[in-house]
Amino acid sequence: MNPRKPYVRPISKTSWFMTQSRYKVYMLHEISSLFVAIYSAILIIGLVRLGEGEAAWQGWLDAVTSPIGVIFHLIAFVFALIHTTSWFKAVPQAMRIQRGEEIVPGKLIVGAHYGVLAAVSLFVLILAGVA
Amino acid sequence: MQVIEADVIIVGAGGAGLRTAIAVAEADPKLSIALLSKVYPMRSHTCAAEGGAAGVIKSNDNLEYHFHDTVSGGDWLTDQDAVDLFVNEIPKELLRMEHWGCPWSRETSGNVAVRPFGGMKIMRTWFAADKTGFHMLHTLFQTSIKYPSVKRFDEYYTVDLLTDDGACYGCTAIEMRTGQMRQFRGKAIVICSGGAGKIFPFTTNGAVKTGDGMAMAYRAGVPLKDMEFVQYHPTGLPGSGILLTEACRGEGGYLLNKDGYRYLQDYGLGPETPTPVLKAMELGPRDQLSQAFWHEQKKGRTIPTKWGDVVHLDLRHLGEKKIDERLPLIRELSAKYVDSDPVTTLVPVRPVVHYMMGGIHTDIHAATPLNGLYAAGECACVSINGANRLGSNSLGELLVFGARAGRGAAEYAKKGLTAPSERLDALAADSEARVKAWFQRTQATDRVPDLKKRLTTAMEDGCGIYRDEATIKAACDIIVDVRERFKNVALEDKSSVYNTDLYQTLEMDAMIEVAQTVAVSALERRESRGAHQRLDHVKRDDEAFLKHSMAHYNPNGEPRIDYLDVVITKSKPAERVYGARAGGQSAA
Amino acid sequence: MSERTIELEVLRYRPEQDQEPFFQTYKVPCEEEWVVLDALNYVKEEMDRTLSYRWSCHMFVCGSCGMMIDGEPKLACKAFLKDYPTGKIRVEPLSNFPIERDLVVVLDDFVEKLESVKPYIIPKEERTVEQGEYLQTPAQLKAFKQYTLCINCLCCYAVCPQYGLDESFVGPAALALAHRYNMDSRDLGRAARDDVVAAAEGIWHCSFVGACSQVCPKDVDPAGAIQQAKFAHGIDYLTSFLPGGKR
Amino acid sequence: MARSAKAVPWFLFAAGGTVLSFILPVMIFTTGIAPALGLFTDALSYDTMSAFVGNWLVKLVLFGILTLACWHAAHRLRVCAHDFGIRADTAVAVILYGLATVGTATAALALVSI
Numbered sequence A: 001m002n003p004r005k006p007y008v009r010p011i012s013k014t015s016w017f018m019t020q021s022r023y024k025v026y027m028l029h030e031i032s033s034l035f036v037a038i039y040s041a042i043l044i045i046g047l048v049r050l051g052e053g054e055a056a057w058q059g060w061l062d063a064v065t066s067p068i069g070v071i072f073h074l075i076a077f078v079f080a081l082i083h084t085t086s087w088f089k090a091v092p093q094a095m096r097i098q099r100g101e102e103i104v105p106g107k108l109i110v111g112a113h114y115g116v117l118a119a120v121s122l123f124v125l126i127l128a129g130v131a
Numbered sequence B: 001m002q003v004i005e006a007d008v009i010i011v012g013a014g015g016a017g018l019r020t021a022i023a024v025a026e027a028d029p030k031l032s033i034a035l036l037s038k039v040y041p042m043r044s045h046t047c048a049a050e051g052g053a054a055g056v057i058k059s060n061d062n063l064e065y066h067f068h069d070t071v072s073g074g075d076w077l078t079d080q081d082a083v084d085l086f087v088n089e090i091p092k093e094l095l096r097m098e099h100w101g102c103p104w105s106r107e108t109s110g111n112v113a114v115r116p117f118g119g120m121k122i123m124r125t126w127f128a129a130d131k132t133g134f135h136m137l138h139t140l141f142q143t144s145i146k147y148p149s150v151k152r153f154d155e156y157y158t159v160d161l162l163t164d165d166g167a168c169y170g171c172t173a174i175e176m177r178t179g180q181m182r183q184f185r186g187k188a189i190v191i192c193s194g195g196a197g198k199i200f201p202f203t204t205n206g207a208v209k210t211g212d213g214m215a216m217a218y219r220a221g222v223p224l225k226d227m228e229f230v231q232y233h234p235t236g237l238p239g240s241g242i243l244l245t246e247a248c249r250g251e252g253g254y255l256l257n258k259d260g261y262r263y264l265q266d267y268g269l270g271p272e273t274p275t276p277v278l279k280a281m282e283l284g285p286r287d288q289l290s291q292a293f294w295h296e297q298k299k300g301r302t303i304p305t306k307w308g309d310v311v312h313l314d315l316r317h318l319g320e321k322k323i324d325e326r327l328p329l330i331r332e333l334s335a336k337y338v339d340s341d342p343v344t345t346l347v348p349v350r351p352v353v354h355y356m357m358g359g360i361h362t363d364i365h366a367a368t369p370l371n372g373l374y375a376a377g378e379c380a381c382v383s384i385n386g387a388n389r390l391g392s393n394s395l396g397e398l399l400v401f402g403a404r405a406g407r408g409a410a411e412y413a414k415k416g417l418t419a420p421s422e423r424l425d426a427l428a429a430d431s432e433a434r435v436k437a438w439f440q441r442t443q444a445t446d447r448v449p450d451l452k453k454r455l456t457t458a459m460e461d462g463c464g465i466y467r468d469e470a471t472i473k474a475a476c477d478i479i480v481d482v483r484e485r486f487k488n489v490a491l492e493d494k495s496s497v498y499n500t501d502l503y504q505t506l507e508m509d510a511m512i513e514v515a516q517t518v519a520v521s522a523l524e525r526r527e528s529r530g531a532h533q534r535l536d537h538v539k540r541d542d543e544a545f546l547k548h549s550m551a552h553y554n555p556n557g558e559p560r561i562d563y564l565d566v567v568i569t570k571s572k573p574a575e576r577v578y579g580a581r582a583g584g585q586s587a588a
Numbered sequence C: 001m002s003e004r005t006i007e008l009e010v011l012r013y014r015p016e017q018d019q020e021p022f023f024q025t026y027k028v029p030c031e032e033e034w035v036v037l038d039a040l041n042y043v044k045e046e047m048d049r050t051l052s053y054r055w056s057c058h059m060f061v062c063g064s065c066g067m068m069i070d071g072e073p074k075l076a077c078k079a080f081l082k083d084y085p086t087g088k089i090r091v092e093p094l095s096n097f098p099i100e101r102d103l104v105v106v107l108d109d110f111v112e113k114l115e116s117v118k119p120y121i122i123p124k125e126e127r128t129v130e131q132g133e134y135l136q137t138p139a140q141l142k143a144f145k146q147y148t149l150c151i152n153c154l155c156c157y158a159v160c161p162q163y164g165l166d167e168s169f170v171g172p173a174a175l176a177l178a179h180r181y182n183m184d185s186r187d188l189g190r191a192a193r194d195d196v197v198a199a200a201e202g203i204w205h206c207s208f209v210g211a212c213s214q215v216c217p218k219d220v221d222p223a224g225a226i227q228q229a230k231f232a233h234g235i236d237y238l239t240s241f242l243p244g245g246k247r
Numbered sequence D: 001m002a003r004s005a006k007a008v009p010w011f012l013f014a015a016g017g018t019v020l021s022f023i024l025p026v027m028i029f030t031t032g033i034a035p036a037l038g039l040f041t042d043a044l045s046y047d048t049m050s051a052f053v054g055n056w057l058v059k060l061v062l063f064g065i066l067t068l069a070c071w072h073a074a075h076r077l078r079v080c081a082h083d084f085g086i087r088a089d090t091a092v093a094v095i096l097y098g099l100a101t102v103g104t105a106t107a108a109l110a111l112v113s114i
């Protein structure tokens, strides 16, 4: 007779992420993709509208500046920042750079990423401002 | 009882057991192998070895040097034929480990690096930072997965050997997750069950090192050899007994007494030099370093703490970079366990029981006197360590003699000898009855943990760094008493699934046997040699005691001790020379 | 001696008696310097012989004593009581594994996975002992050294939700081990490991939660190893479609 | 077990994640928040926009960003669905990657027709 009776603790497939704060943070990163998706759709629609002529484009612009549009973009902006910071934080793990015997310190890699972020952002803003 | 058959049965899956298994598999892939271990292989205590494994590889070194260091380090109680073969085969074994992926530390050229170690004239210790044993164990374990003929029985507690008519045909073991006993039948058996440091209260050894295999072989009639030689390592962390590897001193660490003085120069190990010189000062042999501590303590020059007296290990001058590169684990352990970061602070240390030079008597083929029974690793005594093992010889030993045991057992297994199965069934039933008795006993007068404390304390008091007739006798008496009382212990946990009360009780059973051989062998050896120092017989006595003690099981009382000649080939016993006269190379 | 009483809440489960696990509290007189393992050992020796758990080395290198301590997977020999000022500590068996008994979990699944990734050198050509060692520079050693440090304590599995939700996932430590060999200059076995490592249940099942690396007591960084492996195996996959690529 | 084709969407996901991490915040600000603040009104006027997007280099860059964004999002949402307990992975994948394809195609068509 086998006296074993291993006990399996149940895990909720739909709410497991509420059990630890690190899981909540992870889910926050994941959910950023929802906003990426919606924002991309809005942008693609914008392009379609642009192709359809001035009135269509103005309609799109009006929608974007409507209260709902603004609220959405504000939330999306926050999630974009969440995406950016978490992505940068993970880069040194996913992309280890070794020079000779030394592993390039993560801080340096992350720092460089923030540098590029600043440069790209500035470039776009100048483009938008000057154009 | 379920019967499991295999050609070769290996008890223990530490460094020695795994090396044995690989050797059998390579000798003949057709042989089936059962590899039993009471813990998952990677939990075996080989993982704790830090410093390294000695083997001649560099051009400034040669086998003769390693031979002489080992023989004199062992105070001439080594068998020189065994040492000869040992120093010859280690480099090859270490290279094999390299080919199997062991992450040895390297020189910039890409060749393996070596570091200095105590009692060695030349730097020859291969290392993988300060986790050498860990990396060796995992390399061996992972490599063993490559061989389909190796069938592992993880978490099987081996209880008894099955012997009939002067030969061994298997063992009984309990599957720990079900509590059920199995009968393992094999054509050759190899014991690789590790050491027995746990018979002392303050030790670097892990919980698994309770001498089970030694006791099994001993009860089956195989003598335990040179059991009185117990190595104290000079640098253990007070309280926990965690080891700070000899490599700390190899890399240049100092030992300081309470006045900040490098006291080893007062004990024939000087002169003091700022950078390490091999075979001198902190790189002297372990027995002498531990004995020096004892004298300092007697002179009141140690530092009292709540965990006993300590001296200081000073690594500060090595600098953070070197410590992080070469001794990262040491830094972590010291910082966590005694709140001393070696980069900036002195680390308190004291001698701690570390290694059993003695063990199951084997010849140079790792064969015991019992046909079909082999032994390798710390549980065995081929006599390469003599009266004092040199640091970093043990990891080499388990490779060399593990491989030999494997090849020997494979060869023997092919003879296909078996015993009548009724006979083995009867033996297995006896073994099961012995275990069942613990379950059935209800009235306990003593508890295992209490008896264990009594036993280990007796060992420390009676068989410590220095011993004499009176202290050893006292220990012997307590052991007899403990053995008597142990007959009356009852299990407090009667369940089957993973019953650790049962396994600790079986371990205690083994510890009593092993402790008794240590004490009685120590009592009978009326001389001082290596790690066995008698205050009442302070001189080495080659006339009477250039011999191995052999402890034979005696069901009716204390073990019977007789003696076996030491094999001497080219090195006549002489004075052990350390310090300036040893002519050790600078290790800077 | 400075003593302090700790309330140790231990999850007990004795399969022969209990239908399900329950908490049992022990009031343990402890030394200030102790780790949780010392407290458990005290319980085992002085209070309750029936408590079962695994341990051996007491120096965080054997990997036996992984357990949930106040909800975090930790080595009991590395969890210092002084870091638990409230004096109440909750000890449970590692999450995501079936409980065999008390704090002992069933490891079969992990062991199978470890074996499945072919964790040994698969060399281009065998080398004989006479040929000496493979040359490997300190830089080449550095490239994989971190991933050799895993002690198989399973803390990472206990915190990886993907493993918890779906145990077909090969999981952090086994995948990091595969990466260790793939990164070793002596090894050429990446293609041979592809089958398991680059399967849907392998690296691709990891969603980079990163918790594994946060709890790893040996800083192995399995999360990083897996992402690096995704890149390497991913390139292998894509190039296998190029002319001359191996499929 | 067998080698999986997940490498393909993963590379798109990873490349997308990287590109987005640099460009997304400023883009959302420029096209979504700035207009409401009355900033960049000139830049977003029909004329400048048409001229700007009329440039082939700009078309290419926008196409790249939008494609990667779609696939990044699709792949990550697939994981999300799993994490929320939806276990019909194949169906989820078909739908999400399908949407990403639609997005990519629409973007291409729109860009070409400007």
Ligand SMILES: Cc1cc2nc3c(=O)[nH]c(=O)nc-3n(C[C@H](O)[C@H](O)[C@H](O)COP(=O)(O)OP(=O)(O)OC[C@H]3O[C@@H](n4cnc5c(N)ncnc54)[C@H](O)[C@@H]3O)c2cc1C
Pocket: B011, B012, B013, B014, B015, B016, B017, B036, B037, B038, B039, B040, B041, B044, B045, B046, B047, B048, B049, B050, B051, B052, B053, B054, B132, B133, B156, B157, B158, B159, B192, B193, B194, B195, B204, B205, B206, B208, B209, B212, B213, B243, B245, B354, B355, B376, B377, B378, B379, B391, B392, B393, B394, B395, B396, B398
């Ligand atoms: C802290 C420390 C540091 C060390 N450093 C060094 C060093 O730097 N260099 C050096 O050369 N040496 C060193 N040593 C010594 C060396 O590590 C050991 O002697 C060696 O590892 C022993 O290996 P082994 O395979 O014989 O035993 P172990 O690794 O202890 O394995 C014993 C095996 O036997 C099994 N076993 C035991 N009893 C039973 C049973 N009843 N049933 C089933 N299985 C059983 C166990 O499960 C285990 O698998 C060190 C030792 C310690 C403690």
Ligand code: SF4
Pocket: C149, C150, C151, C152, C153, C154, C155, C156, C157, C172, C173, C176, C212, C215, C216, C217, C218, C219, C220, C221, C222
């Ligand atoms: S990767 Fe870290 S946490 Fe996971 S098993 Fe290895 S040592 Fe433990």
Ligand code: F3S
Pocket: C159, C160, C161, C162, C163, C171, C172, C205, C206, C207, C208, C209, C210, C211, C212, C213, C222, C223, C226
């Ligand atoms: S927690 Fe799990 S999902 Fe991946 S990054 Fe670690 S394995």
Ligand code: FES
Pocket: C055, C056, C057, C058, C059, C060, C061, C062, C063, C064, C065, C066, C075, C076, C077, C078
């Ligand atoms: S007891 Fe070995 S890791 Fe904790």
